Amino acid sequence: MSDSWTSRLLDLLGSPAAMAGSYVESLLPAAAAQGLPVDVLLAEADIEPEQLALPGYRLPLYKAFRLLLAAERHSQDDLTALRLAAAVRPRSFQVLGYAAMSCTTLGEAIQRLQRFEALVWDIGDTRLELQDQWAVLTWQPRLLPWVPRQAVEMALGGWLAFGDWLSEGRARPLRVEFRHELDEAACSALLGCPVQGNAGRHAVIFARELLDLPLREADPHLRSLMDAQGEACLANYRLHSNLANEVRAALCTGLGQGDCSLESTAERLQLSPRMLRRRLSEAGLSLADLQDEVRQDLALLYLRHTDFSLLDIAYLLGFAEQSSFSRAFRRWTGRPPAEYRRENGLQGPEKGHGGPA
Structure with a gap:
């Protein structure tokens, strides 16, 4: 066992970074639909299923990553994380999901993603860069020096699934990039767009004009309520939530x-x-x-x-x-x-x- 790997695990276990239990729980039916032994996976990751259902429960990231890695090990499929991410819906993201869902345009929804992402998991920074006719949504780890590549695929795959749902299939990316090596052909076939591995960033690239795309569930009143709830959760996050x-x-x-x-x-x-x-x-x-x-x-x-x-x-x-x-x-x-x-x-x-x- 390498000292570097042990050190990584200890760093992760000793970090306060966490993932919303509701996010994990929302993807368990998709895992079961793929034939994965959900009860066995939860046991291997030392996760009590009852905990995931508790309002506001934050699952230590150490256990969330163990669950994701166990899922891939059981499935013997390197695309497991991307397949699970395809099941992401507003409920998966809770406050973030409902705030984004009620926005008027896709651009407004992305602003909510950037603002409230920590309420889903608090390890990364999401940035939107505008480049001529392109918009580039990038993600990079913030609190930890590393994360498993499966977690990155889950994050970006969740963006794609949620954006597809919000836009009724109209907001298709031009390209997805990952910093790690992967099977580009298999990932491209699964995501329905070109995928590049060994890139310089984790990113989703799409046409800039899509930022003005109207969303089907726009609801200013609900958006206002969710924004207020999200801000309150962020304000009390560290020593409350x-x-x-x-x-x-x-x-x-x-x-x-x-x-x-x-x-x-x-x-x-x-x-x-x-x-x-x-x-x-x-x-x-x-x-x-x-x-x-x-x-x-x-x-x-x-x-x-x-x-x-x-x-x-x-x-x-x-x-x-x-x-x-x-x-x-x-x-x-x-x-x-x-x-x-x-x-x-x-x-x-x-x-x-x-x-x-």
Whole structure:
């Protein structure tokens, strides 16, 4: 197992970046329609299906990516992410989707995408560049130094599917570009337009005149309501909507430094201990439960992707003894850690993970 790959996974697990649970849930029927074992995929990614249905739930990006990669592994199809993205509809994007749907023109809808994308997932920047008669919609990672290429394909594929739905098939792109290598012919056939791999950017290129294309569901009143709701969600995002993942990231850092106390966690979040305690209580969260979740995620990562001894892993997770770690792992998984490692250990990067996006 390469140190660089382990470092990437640790960076991802220690990031507060998250994806809307509603987005993931909306694509599960499409996964089932493709013959994928949805329950198995969720279990492999350590995702509780009931969580995805909770209003406002933010799925840690680490688990969302694991789910997407597991889907591709089970399907043995490099186009899995693009096929799933074809099912994106307004419901998938929630506030962003309904705000965009109610806009008057495609250009206005793209403005909502740029403004509210973080409410779907908060790892990238979407930019619109105008070049003579062309419009170029680009995406690049912001919070993370890399993302799996499947996630990039899901993002751009979702744009295409949503734009096609909004415009009733009238807003067809001229070309789609990806920075990573891919099967250009197969992707072009699936997306219905030329696709270029090994490009200098992740982008969708279309005729500039399409920005003025009227949309079928234009509703100024609904757009105003969704804009207001979106702005409110953004204003309270970090320490309200995404509080659980912010705390998880702080706890991940704390475990590495040997201090996960309420006081140290609050300091990392630039809050007072009293304020953190209150916000956790208001959100129905427990610092102890969140620490338990982080320990479990880290334990599974270390057992799958490193050759660290069980004693080393126990210390890295803040346990005083290996026996305490073993008892906790049995509680999490129903199995001893040594048995789990024998069956799942030392997994390397899966085909197509790719480098920095």
